[in-house]
Amino acid sequence: MAGRPKIFDEREVVEKAVDVFWTKGYETASADELLEAMGIGKGSFYLAFKGGKKELYEKSLRQYADRFDKQLLHDLSISKDPIQLIKDFFMALADDPKSKQMKGCYIGNALVQLSDGDADTKLIAAELLGSVEGIFTDVIRKAQQEKRLKNKAKPEVLGKYLINLWNGVNVTRRSNPGYENLREVLEMSLQVLH
Amino acid sequence: MAGRPKIFDEREVVEKAVDVFWTKGYETASADELLEAMGIGKGSFYLAFKGGKKELYEKSLRQYADRFDKQLLHDLSISKDPIQLIKDFFMALADDPKSKQMKGCYIGNALVQLSDGDADTKLIAAELLGSVEGIFTDVIRKAQQEKRLKNKAKPEVLGKYLINLWNGVNVTRRSNPGYENLREVLEMSLQVLH
DNA sequence: ATTATTATGTACCAATTAGTACAAAAAGAA
DNA sequence: TTCTTTTTGTACTAATTGGTACATAATAAT
Numbered sequence: 001m002a003g004r005p006k007i008f009d010e011r012e013v014v015e016k017a018v019d020v021f022w023t024k025g026y027e028t029a030s031a032d033e034l035l036e037a038m039g040i041g042k043g044s045f046y047l048a049f050k051g052g053k054k055e056l057y058e059k060s061l062r063q064y065a066d067r068f069d070k071q072l073l074h075d076l077s078i079s080k081d082p083i084q085l086i087k088d089f090f091m092a093l094a095d096d097p098k099s100k101q102m103k104g105c106y107i108g109n110a111l112v113q114l115s116d117g118d119a120d121t122k123l124i125a126a127e128l129l130g131s132v133e134g135i136f137t138d139v140i141r142k143a144q145q146e147k148r149l150k151n152k153a154k155p156e157v158l159g160k161y162l163i164n165l166w167n168g169v170n171v172t173r174r175s176n177p178g179y180e181n182l183r184e185v186l187e188m189s190l191q192v193l194h
Numbered sequence: 195m196a197g198r199p200k201i202f203d204e205r206e207v208v209e210k211a212v213d214v215f216w217t218k219g220y221e222t223a224s225a226d227e228l229l230e231a232m233g234i235g236k237g238s239f240y241l242a243f244k245g246g247k248k249e250l251y252e253k254s255l256r257q258y259a260d261r262f263d264k265q266l267l268h269d270l271s272i273s274k275d276p277i278q279l280i281k282d283f284f285m286a287l288a289d290d291p292k293s294k295q296m297k298g299c300y301i302g303n304a305l306v307q308l309s310d311g312d313a314d315t316k317l318i319a320a321e322l323l324g325s326v327e328g329i330f331t332d333v334i335r336k337a338q339q340e341k342r343l344k345n346k347a348k349p350e351v352l353g354k355y356l357i358n359l360w361n362g363v364n365v366t367r368r369s370n371p372g373y374e375n376l377r378e379v380l381e382m383s384l385q386v387l388h
Numbered sequence: 389a390t391t392a393t394t395a396t397g398t399a400c401c402a403a404t405t406a407g408t409a410c411a412a413a414a415a416g417a418a
Numbered sequence: 419t420t421c422t423t424t425t426t427g428t429a430c431t432a433a434t435t436g437g438t439a440c441a442t443a444a445t446a447a448t
Contacts, residue, residue, distance in 0.1 A: 005414070047424085112365060117222075184351045196394070199395075199444070393446085410430100
């Protein structure tokens with residue numbers, strides 16, 4: 001063991017980078033800006049992230065999604081009524097502060113913001129969204145088996161329906177943050193979970 | 195009337211610009227690339243579009259939406275069953291070629307791709323989507339009045355529901371173009387139009 | 389034909405981009 | 419202390435960005 005010690009924790013600086021990428025977008029977030037927010041210099045950065053900005057972004061996507069999934073799975077694990085939890089999860093979108101309404105979904109943004117040149121990164125985002133979809137699907141399948149969900153549609157279809165709802169709301173509310181009818185739209189959309 | 199004649203038609207070159215912006219995204223589409231596709235030089239461009247790239251983009255959004263709205267209104271005007279037409283309109287999303295599935299909605303993309311610095315342009319995109327929403331809402335209101343639609347939900351909510359569906363599908367299908375269940379998800383989503 | 393007007397093409401520019409080179413710093417090991 | 423290893427900060431760079439300046443070209447009016 002030798003060498004000068006790192007002055008930063010990788011998970012922490014990646015978390016800072018999430019902030020910047022989320023509010024500014026992948027292209028618009030400049031390397032300087034990211035480094036500033038992360039609190040490290042170029043020397044350290046390009047040593048730790050040999051792939052540069054792109055590697056940082058991919059790691060930020062993975063780290064964000066990982067945290068998100070773990071949180072959701074945890075909440076589900078301690079819930080008496082997982083279907084209701086998913087409903088609440090969606091309804092909570094209507095209560096987000098305006099600032100959050102404007103930012104969209106961190107993963108979904110990647111899907112829309114990346115150009116064809118970043119097809120590989122896009123694929124990562126697709127996988128990560130697919131992971132959330134899988135969680136939804138599992139909850140639905142189980143609820144159907146336990147007769148807690150009357151809707152007999154294929155769990156995979158309902159899972160995709162929910163992810164689609166998620167993606168939609170995260171785009172729609174950007175155009176009109178805090179708009180009156182979001183709650184009613186969500187209620188209407190969630191009637192399939194009966 | 196005097197002066198050297200223009201060698202291009204504004205609507206035509208803006209249409210070319212739509213192509214570039216759509217496939218590459220606002221930031222990623224470079225001025226050179228746009229000019230190349232439009233087939234005009236910098237001199238002509240910056241004379242005709244004093245606001246540069248941004249003005250071109252805003253005009254492209256307006257022109258695209260204008261064409262889109264007119265087409266939709268026309269189709270509705272000659273339709274015997276406007277609600278069915280809207281259903282078909284959405285179901286057609288599942289038949290798009292992969293290349294189109296990957297591109298998303300031209301207007302919705304703006305909402306997600308623009309950074310906070312372009313809030314004014316974002317607002318334009320929001321208005322344009324609102325215009326489509328208004329068309330949906332009108333169709334629904336009329337159908338309810340004519341008892342052709344049983345669903346008694348507020349037309350405004352159903353209109354927002356449909357735009358939300360539109361936005362969702364245009365994000366979701368990017369992650370998995372041509373995926374199996376899109377058709378079923380759409381059918382499930384359109385059950386509200388009964 | 390001369391003039392006024394508008395459009396065009398090209399050369400140029402300042403700013404910013406992501407990324408590199410490298411010498412100095414900070415630790416442990418000998 | 420001296421050597422080795424790793425990290426850090428800074429100076430630099432090559433490419434690209436959107437945009438401007440301006441001389442020239444092409445037309446209509448006089």
